[in-house]
Amino acid sequence: MAFPDVQLSRRPLHFIYLCDCSGSMQANGKMQALNQAIRQSLPGMAEVARQNPEARVLVRAVSFASQARWHLAEPTPVDQLQSNWVDLQAEGLTAMGEALKLVAAALRTPPMEQRALPPVLVLISDGAPTDDFEDGLRILMREPWAQKAVRLAIAVGHDADLEILQQFIGPAPHRAAPTGLTPTGLTPAGPAAGGAAAAGPAADRRPGEPAPRTGRRPLQASNATSLAQYIQWASTAVVGAASMPVSQVGASSQMDTNVPLPDLPPTVIGQVVW
Amino acid sequence: MSSWLEPLCCTRTGAAHTRRGTPCQDACGWLRFQDREGAPVQVMVVADGHGGARYLHSDVGSWLACHVALGTARQLLRAEASGVGVATLRATEERWQRLLAQELPRALHRRWLRAVHQHWQSLEPGEAGDGFSPLLYGTTLGLVVMTPRWWGQTGLGDWDLVRVWADGAQLLSEECDDSASGEATFSLCLPDAAAHFASRSAVETLAPMAAPFTLLLSTDGIRKSCSTDSDFLALGCYLGQAPAPVDADTTIDLAASLDRISSQGSGDDVSVAIALWRPGSPDRPSLESAAAQPAAGTGSQVHPSRPRSLDQRRGSAVAERDIPAGHPEDGAGAEASWAAGDTPRLQDNSAPAQEKKAQSRSLPRHLWLWLAALGIGCIGAVALVVPEPLSQRMRQQVGQLCATPATIRPLLEPKRPTFHGLRLGGIRQGQLLAASDRDPLKALIALSYDPVRGTLSSGPEFQGLQPCPQLQQALRQLWLEAQPPAINPLPKPQPAPGRATKSRG
Known part of the structure; x- marks a missing residue:
C-alpha cells in the first residue's frame, strides 16, 4: 500500500512585530534605530530558521500610528524578507488597541493552522496608547493562539507605558529581581536572572526543583544598541526556542511561559539616550 | 470468539x-x-x-x-x-x-x-x-x-x-x-x-x-x-x-x-x-x-x-x-x-549504541546475524579494552572477594543500583572503569557486564580475572535480577545517506 497523499507539513512559527509608528518615534532617531535593528536581525533569524527546518518561520508586521495597519500582511518566510523589508515611517497617534485587534483576527483558526507552533508576538512602543487598549487586548486574548503565544514587549525609552506593556505580556514577576536594574532597566542576564524571566533566590528551591519562572517584564531599551540587542534576541534566541518546543507539564506552577525563554545576552550598559 | x-x-x-x-x-x-x-x-x-x-x-x-x-x-x-x-x-x-x-x-x-x-x-x-x-x-x-x-x-x-x-x-x-x-x-x-x-x-x-x-x-x-x-x-x-x-x-x-x-x-x-x-x-x-x-x-x-x-x-x-x-x-x-x-x-x-547492544540480548544470535546482514540496528559485540593497571586492580578485587566467599553477596547487594543503572543505560561502563581507583567493586561490576547478552560476561576481559565460581554465581544472579523486560527492537531500514541513526544519548 502506497504512502497516502496526505499533507505533512513543518509546523509554522508566526513571528509578528507590532511596531509603534507614532510621531514620537521620530524623536532622537528611534524610528531609524528600530528599522535598523529589524534589518540587522533578519540574517540571524534566517540562520535560526535554517537550523530548525522543522519550523517554518513566517514573519509579519503591524504598524500602528493614528491607525493600525499591516505593514507586512503576508506571512513571509524570513529568508525572503531580508532584501524586502520596507522601512517603517513614524507619524500620528498610537492606536495600539487597534493593532491588537488586527493581530487577533490573524490568530483565528483559520487562517491560523491547527498545528502551528506557539506564535511570537513582539510589541515595541515608546509611549502610551491613544485608543482603547483594553478592548483590543480583550479581543486579542480571546483567541487561543494569542493565549498560547510568546508575548514580548520592548519599551523604547523611558516614556513608554510599562504598565500597558506588562498587561500585554502577562503577569509581572511575583518577586523582585535579585539585583538592581541597569540603566537599560534590565536585570543582567545570567543563569539565575534569566533576563526577561527573572528568577527568585535559589535558596527557596527544593533540591532538583527548577528555578521558578515568576513572570516577565517588558524589556526597556534606552539607546539604539540595546534596542538592537533585544530585537536580535527576540528574533534569534526566542525564535530558536519556539522552533523546537518541548512539552511542558500542564497545570504546573512551574510554567508561566509557553516556551521556555532563553536568557538575555549580557547587557551592555550604554548611554541613556531615550 | x-x-x-x-x-x-x-x-x-x-x-x-x-x-x-x-x-x-x-x-x-x-x-x-x-x-x-x-x-x-x-x-x-x-x-x-x-x-x-x-x-x-x-x-x-x-x-x-x-x-x-x-x-x-x-x-x-x-x-x-x-x-x-x-x-x-x-x-x-x-x-x-x-x-x-x-x-x-x-x-x-x-x-x-x-x-x-x-x-x-x-x-x-x-x-x-x-x-x-x-x-x-x-x-x-x-x-x-x-x-x-x-x-x-x-x-x-x-x-x-x-x-x-x-x-x-x-x-x-x-x-x-x-x-x-x-x-x-x-x-x-x-x-x-x-x-x-x-x-x-x-x-x-x-x-x-x-x-x-x-x-x-x-x-x-x-x-x-x-x-x-x-x-x-x-x-x-x-x-x-x-x-x-x-x-x-x-x-x-x-x-x-x-x-x-x-x-x-x-x-x-x-x-x-x-x-x-x-x-x-x-x-x-x-x-x-x-x-x-x-x-x-x-x-x-x-x-x-x-x-x-x-x-x-x-x-x-x-x-x-x-x-x-x-x-x-x-x-x-x-x-x-x-x-x-x-x-x-x-x-x-532511543538507546545509544551501547544500550542497543544491551537490548540485543533479547534476540537469538541467528536473528542478529539476519539483522546485521540487512545492516539494521546497532549490533555487534562490545570490545572492552582493559588497560593493564586496571586489570591488576580488578584482579586484586577478585582475589579479595574470592578469598572470603561469604562476603561476596553482602558486598554486592548494596550495589544493586549500579546493576540497574548499567542495564538501563543511566550508568556507562567506561565511567565506572575509569573510576576504579575510587570504587574498584563498581568497576568490577561494570567489567562483569555483557551488554550484548545482558548478563554475566563470558568475555576474556572478565573471565581472564579468573573469578571464583561463587563470585560468578553471585554476579550472574544479580544481573538476572536487574534484568528489565525483553526489548525487541524493530528492524531499521538502511539509514539515509548522511543521516546518522541517532539513539538515546
Missing part, C-alpha cells in the same frame, strides 16, 4: 532529534497475559518524554513509564475476570472501567515514581544534578487494554487514539486543548497525575459481528506532523492497515513511514502501537491460540515483527519466576515476576 492480533509497535527518533543529537524521548511496547479465567488480555502502551533541560531524564522516564505500566497492568488485571463466559458483562465492564480510571493509574504512578527515583539514585554524582525531582523524568503515557469481549483505554498527556475501519477512521481520544499553553500536557511527573487518567479512560464492548477494526495509539509527533486532522486520520488509515500476518517487510515499511512522517513534518519523535481486532478465528497465531499453548522452553525472544510459529510460541513460555528475595516490588522489580511468555515487548529507538 473475536480475537486481537499481536500488536505492532514502533518508535523512531525524530528528524530534529537526530539532527541535533538529542535523545529520543518516545517509547512504546506491549504485553500479553491471561486473566483470572484464562481469557487472553493484551496491553499496548506509548509514552513521550517531555525533553528539554527541565526534564533532563525524560527519555528514561518514558521508557520506565511503558515498562512500569505494562507490569502494573498485568499484575492488576490478571487477577480480574474480563467477562468471557459470564452473563453479567456490564458489571464486569464497570469493574474494569474503575480499574482503568482509578486503580491502575494510582498503582502505576506510584511505581513509576519509585522507578525513576531508583534510576536517579543509580546515577553518578555528576549526572544526578542538584537533587531528585519527578519533573526530571516527565512523560506522557497512553495505554490500551484488549480482551475478547471488550477493550479499554487510559492514560494522560497528548497521545492520540484512532480507530480504523476498512472505509475510514475516527479519532477516539485526544487530550483536551483547554490550556493556554501551546505545548502543555499532563504528565506522570505531576503530583496528582493519577487523577488525570479518568478523563481519558473508557471501556467499549465488542459486538460479535462487528466489522474488523484497528486501534492505533500514537504519540503527538505523528498528529503534529499533519496539516489537519483529516490528514492525520488519512495517515491513520494507512498505518492501521498493515497487512496480517506482519512480516519483516511490514515493520521496515512502518519504520520508514514513521521516519518520513517525522522528517516531512514536525521533526518530533514518533511512536505507534497498532492492534487489529476481528471477529472469528484468526489466520495467524493469535493471542488466544498462543495463550492456550503449554509453557515450556525459553524461546520468547524472537523479534516481534517476524511471524512466529506456534512451536516458537509454545517455546516462549517458562515457569514463572518469583520476585527475587529482597528485590523491591516496584518499578522494574515488579516485572521480574513476569513469565517469559508474558514478556513485554518494549520497542525503544
Whole structure:
C-alpha cells in the first residue's frame, strides 16, 4: 500500500512585530534605530530558521500610528524578507488597541493552522496608547493562539507605558529581581536572572526543583544598541526556542511561559539616550 | 470468539532529534497475559518524554513509564475476570472501567515514581544534578487494554487514539486543548497525575459481528506532523492497515513511514502501537491460540515483527519466576515476576549504541546475524579494552572477594543500583572503569557486564580475572535480577545517506 497523499507539513512559527509608528518615534532617531535593528536581525533569524527546518518561520508586521495597519500582511518566510523589508515611517497617534485587534483576527483558526507552533508576538512602543487598549487586548486574548503565544514587549525609552506593556505580556514577576536594574532597566542576564524571566533566590528551591519562572517584564531599551540587542534576541534566541518546543507539564506552577525563554545576552550598559 | 492480533509497535527518533543529537524521548511496547479465567488480555502502551533541560531524564522516564505500566497492568488485571463466559458483562465492564480510571493509574504512578527515583539514585554524582525531582523524568503515557469481549483505554498527556475501519477512521481520544499553553500536557511527573487518567479512560464492548477494526495509539509527533486532522486520520488509515500476518517487510515499511512522517513534518519523535481486532478465528497465531499453548522452553525472544510459529510460541513460555528475595516490588522489580511468555515487548529507538547492544540480548544470535546482514540496528559485540593497571586492580578485587566467599553477596547487594543503572543505560561502563581507583567493586561490576547478552560476561576481559565460581554465581544472579523486560527492537531500514541513526544519548 502506497504512502497516502496526505499533507505533512513543518509546523509554522508566526513571528509578528507590532511596531509603534507614532510621531514620537521620530524623536532622537528611534524610528531609524528600530528599522535598523529589524534589518540587522533578519540574517540571524534566517540562520535560526535554517537550523530548525522543522519550523517554518513566517514573519509579519503591524504598524500602528493614528491607525493600525499591516505593514507586512503576508506571512513571509524570513529568508525572503531580508532584501524586502520596507522601512517603517513614524507619524500620528498610537492606536495600539487597534493593532491588537488586527493581530487577533490573524490568530483565528483559520487562517491560523491547527498545528502551528506557539506564535511570537513582539510589541515595541515608546509611549502610551491613544485608543482603547483594553478592548483590543480583550479581543486579542480571546483567541487561543494569542493565549498560547510568546508575548514580548520592548519599551523604547523611558516614556513608554510599562504598565500597558506588562498587561500585554502577562503577569509581572511575583518577586523582585535579585539585583538592581541597569540603566537599560534590565536585570543582567545570567543563569539565575534569566533576563526577561527573572528568577527568585535559589535558596527557596527544593533540591532538583527548577528555578521558578515568576513572570516577565517588558524589556526597556534606552539607546539604539540595546534596542538592537533585544530585537536580535527576540528574533534569534526566542525564535530558536519556539522552533523546537518541548512539552511542558500542564497545570504546573512551574510554567508561566509557553516556551521556555532563553536568557538575555549580557547587557551592555550604554548611554541613556531615550 | 473475536480475537486481537499481536500488536505492532514502533518508535523512531525524530528528524530534529537526530539532527541535533538529542535523545529520543518516545517509547512504546506491549504485553500479553491471561486473566483470572484464562481469557487472553493484551496491553499496548506509548509514552513521550517531555525533553528539554527541565526534564533532563525524560527519555528514561518514558521508557520506565511503558515498562512500569505494562507490569502494573498485568499484575492488576490478571487477577480480574474480563467477562468471557459470564452473563453479567456490564458489571464486569464497570469493574474494569474503575480499574482503568482509578486503580491502575494510582498503582502505576506510584511505581513509576519509585522507578525513576531508583534510576536517579543509580546515577553518578555528576549526572544526578542538584537533587531528585519527578519533573526530571516527565512523560506522557497512553495505554490500551484488549480482551475478547471488550477493550479499554487510559492514560494522560497528548497521545492520540484512532480507530480504523476498512472505509475510514475516527479519532477516539485526544487530550483536551483547554490550556493556554501551546505545548502543555499532563504528565506522570505531576503530583496528582493519577487523577488525570479518568478523563481519558473508557471501556467499549465488542459486538460479535462487528466489522474488523484497528486501534492505533500514537504519540503527538505523528498528529503534529499533519496539516489537519483529516490528514492525520488519512495517515491513520494507512498505518492501521498493515497487512496480517506482519512480516519483516511490514515493520521496515512502518519504520520508514514513521521516519518520513517525522522528517516531512514536525521533526518530533514518533511512536505507534497498532492492534487489529476481528471477529472469528484468526489466520495467524493469535493471542488466544498462543495463550492456550503449554509453557515450556525459553524461546520468547524472537523479534516481534517476524511471524512466529506456534512451536516458537509454545517455546516462549517458562515457569514463572518469583520476585527475587529482597528485590523491591516496584518499578522494574515488579516485572521480574513476569513469565517469559508474558514478556513485554518494549520497542525503544532511543538507546545509544551501547544500550542497543544491551537490548540485543533479547534476540537469538541467528536473528542478529539476519539483522546485521540487512545492516539494521546497532549490533555487534562490545570490545572492552582493559588497560593493564586496571586489570591488576580488578584482579586484586577478585582475589579479595574470592578469598572470603561469604562476603561476596553482602558486598554486592548494596550495589544493586549500579546493576540497574548499567542495564538501563543511566550508568556507562567506561565511567565506572575509569573510576576504579575510587570504587574498584563498581568497576568490577561494570567489567562483569555483557551488554550484548545482558548478563554475566563470558568475555576474556572478565573471565581472564579468573573469578571464583561463587563470585560468578553471585554476579550472574544479580544481573538476572536487574534484568528489565525483553526489548525487541524493530528492524531499521538502511539509514539515509548522511543521516546518522541517532539513539538515546
